[in-house]
Amino acid sequence: MKTEIKNLPKSEVEILVELDPLEWGKFVDEAARTLAREVKIEGFRPGNAPKEMVEQKIGQGHILEAAADLAVRRTYIKILEEKNIDAIGKPEVHVLKVAMGNPFEFKIKTAVLPPIKLADYKKIAKADKPKTKEQIKVEEKEIADSLEWLKKSRTKYATVVRPAQKGDRAEVDFIAKHNGQMIANGESKNHPLVIGEGKFVPGFEDQLVGLKENETKSFSLVFPEDFAQKDLAGKLIEFEVKMNLVQEPQTPELNDEFAKSLGKFESLEALKNNIKEGMAIEKENKEKEVWRAKVLQEIVKKSTMEMPEILIQAELAKMEQEFKENLMQMGLEYEQYLKNIKKTEQDLKKDWLPKAVERAQAGLILRAIADQEKVEVTGQEAEEEVNHIIKHYPDWDSVKEKIDMDQLAEYTKNRLKNEKVFEFLEKI
Numbered sequence: 001m002k003t004e005i006k007n008l009p010k011s012e013v014e015i016l017v018e019l020d021p022l023e024w025g026k027f028v029d030e031a032a033r034t035l036a037r038e039v040k041i042e043g044f045r046p047g048n049a050p051k052e053m054v055e056q057k058i059g060q061g062h063i064l065e066a067a068a069d070l071a072v073r074r075t076y077i078k079i080l081e082e083k084n085i086d087a088i089g090k091p092e093v094h095v096l097k098v099a100m101g102n103p104f105e106f107k108i109k110t111a112v113l114p115p116i117k118l119a120d121y122k123k124i125a126k127a128d129k130p131k132t133k134e135q136i137k138v139e140e141k142e143i144a145d146s147l148e149w150l151k152k153s154r155t156k157y158a159t160v161v162r163p164a165q166k167g168d169r170a171e172v173d174f175i176a177k178h179n180g181q182m183i184a185n186g187e188s189k190n191h192p193l194v195i196g197e198g199k200f201v202p203g204f205e206d207q208l209v210g211l212k213e214n215e216t217k218s219f220s221l222v223f224p225e226d227f228a229q230k231d232l233a234g235k236l237i238e239f240e241v242k243m244n245l246v247q248e249p250q251t252p253e254l255n256d257e258f259a260k261s262l263g264k265f266e267s268l269e270a271l272k273n274n275i276k277e278g279m280a281i282e283k284e285n286k287e288k289e290v291w292r293a294k295v296l297q298e299i300v301k302k303s304t305m306e307m308p309e310i311l312i313q314a315e316l317a318k319m320e321q322e323f324k325e326n327l328m329q330m331g332l333e334y335e336q337y338l339k340n341i342k343k344t345e346q347d348l349k350k351d352w353l354p355k356a357v358e359r360a361q362a363g364l365i366l367r368a369i370a371d372q373e374k375v376e377v378t379g380q381e382a383e384e385e386v387n388h389i390i391k392h393y394p395d396w397d398s399v400k401e402k403i404d405m406d407q408l409a410e411y412t413k414n415r416l417k418n419e420k421v422f423e424f425l426e427k428i
Contacts, residue, residue: 003079011114011308013085016107017075024071024104031067064098072106086113089310111308116368119302121295125425130291131284138279146275147254154261157247163210164246166196170208171245177238184229190244204239211243292422299369300361307360315356315363316349323348366418375420382413 001023004016019027039057072093080087091110098104157169164170170193176186195205203221211217220238227233252258259271324334338344349356369375386409390396 001075003083005083005085008109009306010111011306012109012111013087014107014109015076015079017079017105019071019075019104021101021103024067025101027071027074027104028063028067028100031070032063035063035066060100064100068095068098068104068106071104072108076108085110087111088113088308089314111310113364113367114306114308116364117304118365118368118372119299121299121365121369121425122428124298124302125295125428128291128295130426131287136280136283136287138276138283142279143272143275146279147272150262151251151254151258154258155249155251158250160246160248161213162246163212164195164208164243166209167194167249169194169245169247169249170211170243172208173242173244175240177240178232178235180238183232183237201237207239208241208243211241211246213243213246216240216242288426291426295425296362296365297358300358300365303361303365303368305361305364307357307364311360311364312353312356315360316352319352319356319359320345320349366421369421369424370417373421373424375417375424377413377416377420381416382409385412385416 001020002018006014006016008014035058072095076091079085087110089111091108094107094109096105096107160168171190172193173189174187174191176183193200193205195208198205201221202224207217207219207221218238218240220236222236223232223234225234252261254268256267259265259268262271265271265274327334327337338348386405389408389412390400
């Protein structure tokens with residue numbers, strides 16, 4: 001086998017390969033045997049017919065095509081291993097010469113991991129140490145706010161026969177019209193709301209104060225200029241409202257009994273300590289994430305590399321998928337969102353390009369540091385983490401068929417390795 005390797009711009013290489021007739025003939029024979037098992041030739045068991053008869057039955061072109069595919073795949077892997085080429089992505093293959101009894105020639109172009117001139121990452125990490133748990137403070141007001149939230153979350157409502165007031169929970173029927181015509185989604189029955197929370201049209205909840213059960217009221221409101229439904233923004237809308245239910249809040253007192261009702265606390269003081277500890281851990285994790293992002297960004301900025309286009313495009317594809325998933329969680333459709341902002345998919349990707357480059361560079365930097373510092377993830381560590389993911393995956397049985405376990409294992413291994421790199425930088 002003869003090979004000629006040429007370095008191309010944008011971290012790509014071109015590999016020219018020639019197999020002599022003997023090497024090439026072995027692939028032709030193997031391809032013929034494989035194809036022979038798939039065709040019926042009278043007088044021979046599947047796979048035992050002579051190559052000439054198989055060729056006559058299915059055609060020489062079919063055999064050459066199968067042999068070329070086999071030769072390219074096996075030879076490519078062998079070249080990568082022998083020449084220590086870190087190829088990434090799917091290669092481009094061009095067959096140059098293919099015929100029986102002659103040399104087989106083909107050309108491959110593939111992206112490779114670029115050479116990286118790493119910045120002094122140890123010096124950068126030393127220059128800005130992350131905050132320790134002892135340096136992180138939790139203010140009394142933060143604890144008080146958390147307790148207040150807990151108290152409100154345990155609030156119950158009791159039906160009362162009196163005029164509604166702020167803080168009450170109400171259920172109302174309403175009709176909304178503009179110039180006498182009902183607006184889209186302008187009618188609702190037993191619509192629930194808490195008066196004063198401000199979750200409805202500004203001014204609507206104020207109009208409910210003083211209404212008793214079964215009482216009705218008509219009033220008009222000007223919708224905000226930034227209202228989501230643009231056709232209603234700034235318009236005067238007439239409402240007809242009927243009060244169906246008034247309930248007053250019954251909020252528990254903050255005491256030892258309240259703490260015990262949450263299940264695992266003997267006193268209010270124990271609950272406060274638990275909240276304080278949890279907040280400290282949360283703040284420590286946030287500080288750590290901020291520090292990691294800052295340090296990695298600085299290392300990327302001071303390192304040099306030539307980015308392969310394939311990595312940038314892969315990162316853009318990830319960003320697009322993440323964006324679509326976020327829109328789905330908000331109940332929005334991707335295509336409709338593009339229409340609303342008057343942009344195309346290509347416009348978005350153009351906007352994301354600098355961030356995609358930065359993210360791709362960060363991934364290469366973490367990999368380079370891991371290689372230089374001999375950071376490794378054992379098979380057992382990766383397997384345990386995959387099992388942990390599966391254990392906490394909602395409804396795993398219904399989705400496991402859709403998940404590529406090899407990809408999950410590779411993703412998990414890379415994530416664990418990145419975590420070890422960050423831990424190494426934090427300890428410097």
